[in-house]
Amino acid sequence: MRLGQPGLWFIAPALLLLTVFFLLPVTAALLLSFTDFDIYALGDPSTLRWIGLDNYRRLLADSQFWTALANTCYFVLVGGPLSVAASLAAALLVNHRLARWRGLFRSALFVPVVTTLVAVAVVWRYLYHPRFGVFNHMLALAGIGPVDWLGDPRWAMPSIILMAVWKNFGFNMIVFVAGLQAVPRRLYEAAAIDGAGARRQFLHVTLPALAPTFVFVTVITMIGHFQLFAEPYVMTQGGPANSTLSLGLLMFREGFRWWNVGYASAIAFVLFALIAAASWLQLRLRQP
Amino acid sequence: MIRWSQVAVNGALAVLAGAALFPLLWMVSVSLMPANAALHLPPPLLPERVTLEHYRTLFTQLELARYLGNSTLLAGAVTVLSLVFNTLAGYAFAKLRFAGREPLFRGLLAAMAIPGQVAMLPLFLLLKQLGLINGYGGVIVPGMVGIFGIFLVRQYALSIPDSLLEAARIDGAGELRIFGSLVLPLLSPILVTLAIFTFLGAWSDFMWPLIVLADSDRHTLPVALANLLGEHALDTELMMAGSVLTLLPVLVLFLALQRYYVEGLVLGSVKE
Numbered sequence: 312m313r314l315g316q317p318g319l320w321f322i323a324p325a326l327l328l329l330t331v332f333f334l335l336p337v338t339a340a341l342l343l344s345f346t347d348f349d350i351y352a353l354g355d356p357s358t359l360r361w362i363g364l365d366n367y368r369r370l371l372a373d374s375q376f377w378t379a380l381a382n383t384c385y386f387v388l389v390g391g392p393l394s395v396a397a398s399l400a401a402a403l404l405v406n407h408r409l410a411r412w413r414g415l416f417r418s419a420l421f422v423p424v425v426t427t428l429v430a431v432a433v434v435w436r437y438l439y440h441p442r443f444g445v446f447n448h449m450l451a452l453a454g455i456g457p458v459d460w461l462g463d464p465r466w467a468m469p470s471i472i473l474m475a476v477w478k479n480f481g482f483n484m485i486v487f488v489a490g491l492q493a494v495p496r497r498l499y500e501a502a503a504i505d506g507a508g509a510r511r512q513f514l515h516v517t518l519p520a521l522a523p524t525f526v527f528v529t530v531i532t533m534i535g536h537f538q539l540f541a542e543p544y545v546m547t548q549g550g551p552a553n554s555t556l557s558l559g560l561l562m563f564r565e566g567f568r569w570w571n572v573g574y575a576s577a578i579a580f581v582l583f584a585l586i587a588a589a590s591w592l593q594l595r596l597r598q599p
Numbered sequence: 600m601i602r603w604s605q606v607a608v609n610g611a612l613a614v615l616a617g618a619a620l621f622p623l624l625w626m627v628s629v630s631l632m633p634a635n636a637a638l639h640l641p642p643p644l645l646p647e648r649v650t651l652e653h654y655r656t657l658f659t660q661l662e663l664a665r666y667l668g669n670s671t672l673l674a675g676a677v678t679v680l681s682l683v684f685n686t687l688a689g690y691a692f693a694k695l696r697f698a699g700r701e702p703l704f705r706g707l708l709a710a711m712a713i714p715g716q717v718a719m720l721p722l723f724l725l726l727k728q729l730g731l732i733n734g735y736g737g738v739i740v741p742g743m744v745g746i747f748g749i750f751l752v753r754q755y756a757l758s759i760p761d762s763l764l765e766a767a768r769i770d771g772a773g774e775l776r777i778f779g780s781l782v783l784p785l786l787s788p789i790l791v792t793l794a795i796f797t798f799l800g801a802w803s804d805f806m807w808p809l810i811v812l813a814d815s816d817r818h819t820l821p822v823a824l825a826n827l828l829g830e831h832a833l834d835t836e837l838m839m840a841g842s843v844l845t846l847l848p849v850l851v852l853f854l855a856l857q858r859y860y861v862e863g864l865v866l867g868s869v870k871e
Binding site for chain 1: 703
């Protein structure tokens with residue numbers, strides 16, 4: 312064990328596994344996206360042909376792809392910020408100096424994070440029930456007519472966003488709480504001496520100190536949101552009228568239902584490029 | 600004034616906590632109602648008559664025990680194996696010197712941003728070649744290592760004093776021995792954290808088991824539940840009972856070990 316560099320032996324198994332079962336497949340996905348790999352090639356690889364950018368050209372002409380892209384962006388751009396805002400609000404409340412039973416509240420707010428999505432989707436489908444659901448019952452109490460939450464193309468995506476916010480906000484809340492607790496107390500004391508009230512302390516001390524946490528949280532949240540899959544798969548099967556069809560769901564259908572592996576790989580790569588570009592943009596914007 | 604703001608803060612927290620817990624508590628309540636009792640106006644909060652018939656149906660007619668076993672087996676295997684490989688690598692990245700350590704680690708960090716969905720199609724073809732599709736191996740093998748796990752262990756291992764390791768080396772201990780008898784005990788808190796993280800993640804994972812495990816005999820709980828939803832969507836109370844059984848193990852695990860889980864989350868998010 313003393314021979315050579317023991318560190319290399321320690322990382323070798325992990326690195327080998329990562330290379331074979333993750334990095335290699337990612338590279339292969341790019342290559343596959345330039346082929347016509349389909350169900351025939353699955354049985355007989357010799358039918359495989361190199362078709363250059365044809366899959367991408369087909370994508371541009373595929374209205375389903377544009378719908379899925381728009382829906383995914385809707386989920387990322389509306390659901391993501393809502394989720395982060397809910398997390399920040401919850402963190403500020405839990406961390407508030409007047410808050411009592413902090414540990415208890417923190418745990419309660421975190422519970423949805425550890426739940427299994429498919430199981431909670433079952434409950435939420437019922438909360439959204441057009442006739443007997445709790446949401447429509449509350450609307451009725453307020454004198455508002457029922458909404459077909461998951462059956463109306465206008466409401467299906469907002470419904471999925473609401474459930475996703477409920478399920479995920481606790482995760483970022485904990486990260487924000489950690490960020491809040493890392494703000495040195497003397498900054499608040501100095502601001503108070505300078506006559507800053509609670510609002511100005513929040514704007515000029517808390518928010519700037521949270522900036523690094525904020526970058527971390529938004530990037531992580533965005534990457535997660537781009538991969539929307541299980542929610543529409545279980546709740547709406549991408550409907551109604553494709554209003555909740557996401558890129559992840561479209562890739563799954565094309566690749567694993569119809570075995571258009573080449574075409575599905577192109578979709579996967581568009582997703583990859585989008586996430587890479589958006590992550591890069593966020594990191595650039597926040598670090599002038 | 601102060602009293603009012605205290606009421607406002609704690610009131611808001613109570614409302615939030617209520618919203619977070621309501622769907623889960625209600626799920627338990629509905630799962631205990633007789634068939635079709637939940638579909639009434641106004642939606643009933645508590646069962647008029649408590650029954651365990653849906654749980655009985657799940658175990659006797661719908662083979663829930665098998666799925667429970669599959670999920671436990673898969674999540675357990677992924678947890679144990681990935682813990683071994685991630686810990687070895689995470690420790691080495693923190694404390695052992697070797698050529699290319701820094702660039703390799705930076706590369707891994709960057710790779711964390713690659714969405715798993717990109718790798719799925721080629722991974723499926725690869726596992727098909729290896730004969731692992733439609734078997735437990737197809738889920739376990741790709742789960743045996745994780746960049747986040749390596750990162751988490753490294754962050755924690757950085758705090759181990761170099762002098763301690765040097766002293767052991769001077770005493771003539773080999774690196775593997777140092778790792779086994781000195782480092783592992785020091786790392787045990789983060790290993791508990793990582794074990795919970797991995798187990799919860801593997802238990803709740805849906806997309807990959809859905810793709811790999813075609814045979815219903817091998818389905819995990821979430822996959823089985825999604826299928827059940829296709830056939831029994833109208834049996835609300837039965838579906839709720841299935842959901843309760845899917846969530847119960849992870850919720851118990853989380854509540855018992857939440858201290859470790861939350862601490863790990865904070866550590867994993869600390870910026871370099």
